[in-house]
Amino acid sequence: MSYTKDQISNRKFDVVIVGAGGSGMRASLQLARAGLNVAVLSKVFPTRSHTVAAQGGVSASLGNMSEDNWEYHFYDTVKGSDWLGDQDAIEFMCREAPKVVYDLEHMGMPFDRNPDGTIYQRPFGGHTANFGEKPVQRACAAADRTGHAMLHTLYQANVAARTTFFVEWMALDLIRNEAGDCVGVTALEMETGELYTLQAKTVLLATGGAGRIYQSSTNAFINTGDGLGMAARAGIALQDMEFWQFHPTGVAGAGVLLTEGCRGEGAILLNSNGERFMERYAPTLKDLAPRDFVSRCMGQEILEGRGCGPNKDYIHMKLDHLGADTIHKRLPSVYEIGVNFANVDVTREPIPVVPTIHYQMGGIPTNINGQVVHTVNGEDRPVNGLYAVGECSCVSVHGANRLGTNSLLDLLVFGKAAGDHIIANNKPGTAVQDLPANATDLTLARLNRLENAQSGEYAQDVANDMRAIMQAHAGVFRSQEVMNEGVKKIAELRARVANIGLQDNSKVFNTARIEALEVENLMEAAQATIESAAARQECRGAHLVRDYEHDVTHPTCPLGRNDAEWMKHTLWHSANNSLTYKPVRMKPLTAETVPPKPRTF
Ligand SMILES: Cc1cc2nc3c(=O)[nH]c(=O)nc-3n(C[C@H](O)[C@H](O)[C@H](O)COP(=O)(O)OP(=O)(O)OC[C@H]3O[C@@H](n4cnc5c(N)ncnc54)[C@H](O)[C@@H]3O)c2cc1C
Numbered sequence: 001m002s003y004t005k006d007q008i009s010n011r012k013f014d015v016v017i018v019g020a021g022g023s024g025m026r027a028s029l030q031l032a033r034a035g036l037n038v039a040v041l042s043k044v045f046p047t048r049s050h051t052v053a054a055q056g057g058v059s060a061s062l063g064n065m066s067e068d069n070w071e072y073h074f075y076d077t078v079k080g081s082d083w084l085g086d087q088d089a090i091e092f093m094c095r096e097a098p099k100v101v102y103d104l105e106h107m108g109m110p111f112d113r114n115p116d117g118t119i120y121q122r123p124f125g126g127h128t129a130n131f132g133e134k135p136v137q138r139a140c141a142a143a144d145r146t147g148h149a150m151l152h153t154l155y156q157a158n159v160a161a162r163t164t165f166f167v168e169w170m171a172l173d174l175i176r177n178e179a180g181d182c183v184g185v186t187a188l189e190m191e192t193g194e195l196y197t198l199q200a201k202t203v204l205l206a207t208g209g210a211g212r213i214y215q216s217s218t219n220a221f222i223n224t225g226d227g228l229g230m231a232a233r234a235g236i237a238l239q240d241m242e243f244w245q246f247h248p249t250g251v252a253g254a255g256v257l258l259t260e261g262c263r264g265e266g267a268i269l270l271n272s273n274g275e276r277f278m279e280r281y282a283p284t285l286k287d288l289a290p291r292d293f294v295s296r297c298m299g300q301e302i303l304e305g306r307g308c309g310p311n312k313d314y315i316h317m318k319l320d321h322l323g324a325d326t327i328h329k330r331l332p333s334v335y336e337i338g339v340n341f342a343n344v345d346v347t348r349e350p351i352p353v354v355p356t357i358h359y360q361m362g363g364i365p366t367n368i369n370g371q372v373v374h375t376v377n378g379e380d381r382p383v384n385g386l387y388a389v390g391e392c393s394c395v396s397v398h399g400a401n402r403l404g405t406n407s408l409l410d411l412l413v414f415g416k417a418a419g420d421h422i423i424a425n426n427k428p429g430t431a432v433q434d435l436p437a438n439a440t441d442l443t444l445a446r447l448n449r450l451e452n453a454q455s456g457e458y459a460q461d462v463a464n465d466m467r468a469i470m471q472a473h474a475g476v477f478r479s480q481e482v483m484n485e486g487v488k489k490i491a492e493l494r495a496r497v498a499n500i501g502l503q504d505n506s507k508v509f510n511t512a513r514i515e516a517l518e519v520e521n522l523m524e525a526a527q528a529t530i531e532s533a534a535a536r537q538e539c540r541g542a543h544l545v546r547d548y549e550h551d552v553t554h555p556t557c558p559l560g561r562n563d564a565e566w567m568k569h570t571l572w573h574s575a576n577n578s579l580t581y582k583p584v585r586m587k588p589l590t591a592e593t594v595p596p597k598p599r600t601f
Pocket residue numbers: 018019020021022023024041042043044046049050051052053054055056057058059146147169170171172206207208209218219220222223226227257259358359389390391392404405406407408409411
């Protein structure tokens with residue numbers, strides 16, 4: 001049976017937030033405490049959002065373990081981003097970091113403690129003191145369950161602030177009026193299959209990442225890039241989607257993450273000769289060099305025949321020298337993951353690991369207030385009524401490579417900043433803008449095409465093929481030829497997405513319908529990624545293209561990075577599958593610009 005306009009109910013709010021992970025709930029907390037009428041939608045119960053899986057910590061230069069300050073953090077983040085991060089946004093984030101972490105502490109977040117009662121901080125990849133001189137302990141941790149502790153703290157604070165949650169509701173499309181303002185979303189109540197319009201003065205997207213476009217991923221099944229799909233269909237460009245982070249230590253064969261906190265606590269990576277090979281590649285930071293760098297070194301060891309195991313296709317991570325007491329106290333989940341997913345007791349033997357897709361550096365372009373922006377003649381202009389925060393957004397603080405623990409920080413800083421900006425611009429007593437006459441046309445067309453296509457392909461078959469293509473054509477090591485082939489294959493796959501059908505048209509909790517809708521969002525993220533990647537003819541951060549590799553002494557492109565041509569952000573436009581570019585913001589708010597230099601560790 002088709003969906004029709006007259007079956008659609010409407011509800012009105014000051015703010016609708018799509019996503020109840022760390023970013024959505026940090027923003028909603030700010031808004032609910034200010035007395036705004038705020039609705040938060042989530043495909044899953046809020047505390048099951050993917051933030052719950054974050055393990056290692058949240059960065060802030062508290063200086064609890066040794067001297068640290070926001071300038072060191074700022075420098076590390078700019079260098080970590082391989083100079084693609086916007087330096088004004090990075091300064092803002094690093095300066096705000098201690099405040100947002102202390103806010104959480106005051107809400108009751110159960111951080112680990114030092115003997116003097118201060119928050120425990122551990123070393124993490126790329127975190128240094130004195131501008132790269134030596135490692136520093138900056139990651140504030142709650143054992144290896146930091147995201148779990150954070151999400152529960154935020155949920156409880158939201159319940160106290162009377163935020164309204166719509167649990168197991170899936171937002172489908174943004175509603176924009178003739179002026180281009182965002183005035184609401186369409187949404188499906190998953191339990192009943194009923195369709196709604198949620199009308200609002202402001203919509204904030206906080207839908208997390210799209211890690212499920214890859215085959216081997218540390219991401220949850222719900223990370224299907226829905227916010228990216230909604231934005232792309234509504235005419236908003238996606239920024240820097242070629243940059244995907246492979247985390248060095250996914251459990252080989254399973255993909256489950258073993259936090260960088262393992263290496264922060266002293267774990268080391270070994271090749272089949274038992275050699276601690278990172279000492280060769282990164283003499284100062286060794287195993288704690290940034291993730292893009294470590295992942296590539298691991299790949300190189302495997303390619304050169306020094307991988308471990310019968311097929312020489314993984315690396316060993318050794319923790320047993322830390323001692324069982326430290327492992328059980330600081331890394332209890334890592335111990336459990338070892339037993340459950342690799343049949344390995346990490347207190348006694350090394351665990352097989354491989355680089356695994358983990359984080360999207362790109363996303364929906366925003367400014368530091370969380371406002372979604374579109375670029376006209378090189379100038380960023382806010383889209384009225386639309387914000388984005390968290391992993392679905394690109395502000396851009398992570399540039400071409402994110403530093404570990406900067407994501408939980410990004411979602412706290414920009415979740416709060418977006419909330420503050422919405423409050424400052426909310427005019428009490430003003431009405432929500434009217435919905436345009438065509439508010440539901442796109443959603444109805446998408447749903448009804450599925451309802452009437454019983455003979456089409458099964459959504460998961462198409463999704464599996466997409467994941468295989470992305471894994472093979474946009475991996476740790478890329479080449480121009482392989483990416484170009486990927487562009488063609490993904491374009492062909494788009495036609496198959498349009499041919500997905502539903503065998504079962506029942507309304508009540510029909511997961512097949514939901515999966516089919518998710519695949520449409522994955523498609524936008526995958527095409528944005530492969531098109532943006534194939535166009536960028538250089539090596540930068542996580543984007544390593546064999547054709548453009550050079551050594552560090554190259555006069556114009558050291559390590560393959562071509563600043564003259566490519567120090568710019570990519571913007572991918574879904575409507576005509578095209579690319580435009582905009583400059584990187586090199587001027588910080590108050591600090592001195594960190595000038596580009598070859599990125600060695
Ligand atoms: C295993 C793992 C460990 C990590 N560890 C760390 C770490 O130690 N430190 C760090 O800084 N970062 C870490 N990260 C990264 C970090 O956890 C994430 O980037 C961050 O938590 C994302 O938060 P978010 O609020 O943007 O999205 P999420 O927490 O993913 O939340 C997304 C929300 O959007 C909802 N949603 C999505 N689509 C829809 C839709 N269509 N309709 C309604 N709701 C929708 C979901 O239900 C969910 O509530 C880790 C990541 C992984 C995968």
